[in-house]
Amino acid sequence: MKRIGILTAGGDTPALNATIAGAVQRANQARVEVFGIIKGFSGLLNPQVPHVHLNPLFQAIPELDPTRGGTILGASRDYVDSADTETIGRVAERLKQLKVDGLVCVGGDGTLNGMQPLSNHLPVVLAPKTIDNDLGLNYSNEASDWYREPDSSHPKGYVTKKRPERAFGLDDMINYVTPGFATAVYVSSLSVQRIRTTAESHRRIAIIEVMGRDCGMISLATAYGQPDIILVPESPVEAGPLVDQVHAVLDVQKHAVLCVSEGIVDTQGQILGAMSASQDPAGNIQYTGAAQAVKRLLVDQIGDAFFTRQRRNESANAAIFVRKIGHTQRGGRPILFDRFYASQLGGKAVELLLQGLHNCVATLQYRNGGFVLDSIDANKLRDHWGNIHARPLSPSFYDPTRFQPSAKGIEYLRTIFNHALGVDDIESMRTIFDTGNLIHPYDSVNVDITKRILRVDPS
Ligand SMILES: Nc1ncnc2c1ncn2[C@@H]1O[C@H](COP(=O)(O)OP(=O)(O)OP(=O)(O)O)[C@@H](O)[C@H]1O
Ligand SMILES: O=P(O)(O)OC[C@H]1O[C@](O)(CO)[C@@H](O)[C@@H]1O
Numbered sequence: 001m002k003r004i005g006i007l008t009a010g011g012d013t014p015a016l017n018a019t020i021a022g023a024v025q026r027a028n029q030a031r032v033e034v035f036g037i038i039k040g041f042s043g044l045l046n047p048q049v050p051h052v053h054l055n056p057l058f059q060a061i062p063e064l065d066p067t068r069g070g071t072i073l074g075a076s077r078d079y080v081d082s083a084d085t086e087t088i089g090r091v092a093e094r095l096k097q098l099k100v101d102g103l104v105c106v107g108g109d110g111t112l113n114g115m116q117p118l119s120n121h122l123p124v125v126l127a128p129k130t131i132d133n134d135l136g137l138n139y140s141n142e143a144s145d146w147y148r149e150p151d152s153s154h155p156k157g158y159v160t161k162k163r164p165e166r167a168f169g170l171d172d173m174i175n176y177v178t179p180g181f182a183t184a185v186y187v188s189s190l191s192v193q194r195i196r197t198t199a200e201s202h203r204r205i206a207i208i209e210v211m212g213r214d215c216g217m218i219s220l221a222t223a224y225g226q227p228d229i230i231l232v233p234e235s236p237v238e239a240g241p242l243v244d245q246v247h248a249v250l251d252v253q254k255h256a257v258l259c260v261s262e263g264i265v266d267t268q269g270q271i272l273g274a275m276s277a278s279q280d281p282a283g284n285i286q287y288t289g290a291a292q293a294v295k296r297l298l299v300d301q302i303g304d305a306f307f308t309r310q311r312r313n314e315s316a317n318a319a320i321f322v323r324k325i326g327h328t329q330r331g332g333r334p335i336l337f338d339r340f341y342a343s344q345l346g347g348k349a350v351e352l353l354l355q356g357l358h359n360c361v362a363t364l365q366y367r368n369g370g371f372v373l374d375s376i377d378a379n380k381l382r383d384h385w386g387n388i389h390a391r392p393l394s395p396s397f398y399d400p401t402r403f404q405p406s407a408k409g410i411e412y413l414r415t416i417f418n419h420a421l422g423v424d425d426i427e428s429m430r431t432i433f434d435t436g437n438l439i440h441p442y443d444s445v446n447v448d449i450t451k452r453i454l455r456v457d458p459s
Contacts, residue, residue: 003033004353005100006054008071009040009107009114010282013129013180014334015342018066019106020054020073022343023127026350028058035098038453040107041114042078044091047458049098052449063448066339067428069183069332072449077110077282082117092121097456102353106346108135108178109388110282112361112378116386119378123358126378127349128175129342131184131330134215134390136175136363137381139168142391146383160383165394170412174376175363175391179342182420184211184329185221191325192225192259199255203312205246205298205320207258209273209291211329213284216393218329219261220405221413227259229403231294234393236267242294243301245403254312260294262287262324291322336422341371348373366415 006023008016020036027034037043038050052073054061063072080088095103095118102123105115108130115124128135137143142165148158170176188210199206208227212218216232223230228249231237249256264272273290280286299316306316313319334342341364348362352375361381365374381388397409405413431437 001030001032001101001354003035003098003100004102004104004350005035005037005051005095005098006073006104006106007037007040007043008073008075008129009105009111010075010077010130011330012070012075013131013330013338014069014183014332015179015338016071016075016106016129017064017068018334018339018342019127019129019179019346020071021060021064021066022346023104023350024055024060024064024346025343026347028055028060030350030354031058032350032354035100036073039074040076040078040111041080042076044094045078045080045087047090047094048455049094050453050455051098052452053454061452063445063452066343067333068445069334071106072445074446077280077284079281079283080114080117082113088117088121091118094456095122104346104349104353106349108132109381109390110284112381112388116359116378119359123353123356125349125352125357125359125375126361127345128178128361128363129180130178131180131218132212132215132390133178133181133217134213134392135178136173136391138391138394139166139172140174140380141166143381143383143389146387146389148385162389162392165396168394170366170415171368173366174380175361176366176371177341177364177416179338179345180330180334181217181221182337182416183332183334184218185224185417186335186420187329187332188218188222188259188325189225191323191328192222192227192257195323196226196257199257200253203254203310203319205250205256205258207260207291207294207298207320207322209260209262209322209324211325212261212263213287213390214263214392215390216261216263216398219259220393220397220409221417222259223405223413224417225259227257228253229256229258230398230405231258231260231264231403232393232398233261233263233265234395235398235400236265236269237272237294237297238267239297239301241401242403243298246298246302258294260290262290264290264294291324295320295322333425333428335420335425337416337420339422344373348375
């Protein structure tokens with residue numbers, strides 16, 4: 001293998017540059033050139049295939065800094081339809097023109113689906129990423145636990161469901177944790193701590209919404225910020241027990257902090273947050289109002305009188321506020337755990353290509369109390385119909401009666417977060433009050449990368 005391509009697809013994470021840097025470092029050792037494709041699959045759909053030579057003379061370009069969040073290659077959610085064989089053929093032709101012998105896609109479950117049709121044309125591997133921590137399996141045969149149930153009211157004529165999960169140990173998890181997750185949790189936990197004191201001072205109820213689509217991993221792990229109540233999509237919201245728990249917390253501490261996943265559902269399985277059914281190009285529903293929906297529920301059920309009687313606030317509406325952490329949790333400097341394992345997985349992905357492996361995923365496994373790199377055939381992640389599902393938060397990680405991580409959930413989180421922060425993560429905070437920040441505008445890496453972008457002649 002003389003030259004490989006690499007692209008970053010789906011939502012960005014703080015650890016993408018670390019993954020690219022790890023891939024480039026391994027490629028340098030093997031004297032393999034690395035071409036970075038601009039903006040994920042979108043770059044391949046562009047006849048000029050904008051790309052950057054990431055390791056001229058087998059040295060990483062200086063813009064490739066593993067401590068910088070985001071991706072110097074850019075990312076997108078542009079869709080490559082596997083049924084559109086003509087477009088796929090054109091993409092394959094372009095990759096041939098680039099003289100690329102293999103492709104590393106850095107992404108999540110969606111990217112793995114997008115990568116599949118390309119696998120008929122060249123060797124492809126996936127280096128995992130996603131803040132959602134939903135790429136992988138809780139146990140090895142989990143993918144085959146998805147089944148289709150006939151449903152004439154559904155346009156497809158069926159609904160996809162999953163059998164109850166099987167018992168598993170932490171060592172059984174395939175792709176234990178994805179780069180990007182730890183930094184997102186660091187940000188969400190700090191946010192909860194910060195909002196806490198203002199809710200406390202004003203005797204209010206704060207409802208904080210975190211990302212994660214249909215997976216409650218970020219919400220669960222935000223337990224590090226000590227929210228009083230955690231809601232996850234895998235455990236439908238029941239109004240009665242929730243309101244009781246809020247009252248119990250208010251009785252003791254006069255305020256409450258809730259952390260809710262954007263994808264939480266009601267007892268009918270309806271998404272609370274899908275106020276608008278808008279979709280991104282990848283077909284993912286964009287969740288917009290989970291925290292708002294919980295606020296409405298609490299306003300209705302607790303009522304104004306409770307707050308006025310206690311002289312805490314003039315109304316339930318004023319007493320309860322919502323905050324969405326949003327893209328803050330997806331941006332900025334990655335913490336040590338993400339930097340290290342992202343670059344290890346980037347290196348592993350290149351290694352897999354060099355070993356002649358194809359259509360597989362580099363994975364991070366937890367074995368004998370530590371992390372090891374491994375890989376899995378991408379097909380092992382597919383259900384009987386070839387689809388890849390987001391890994392759900394295991395119900396065994398969450399205690400719905402306490403609205404907190406279960407003992408097993410705590411065990412899982414400790415393995416990741418015990419040593420997730422490095423000393424230089426703390427040191428980097430010192431730069432925020434640099435007077436230079438007041439004088440100089442932000443120096444975007446895109447300016448320098450644009451000067452390096454190469455294009456092929458489509459004619
Ligand atoms: N079934 C599919 N077929 C072809 N392409 C797909 C498919 N699903 C997703 N893709 C493409 O893969 C890319 C990434 O998908 P998506 O936006 O779902 O992110 P992801 O890889 O799951 O990561 P994250 O969840 O962190 O954003 C997008 O460009 C999307 O269009
Ligand atoms: O950046 P966008 O397109 O709004 O996507 C947000 C989504 O992407 C993710 O950050 C990663 O999948 C989700 O947690 C979130 O729902």
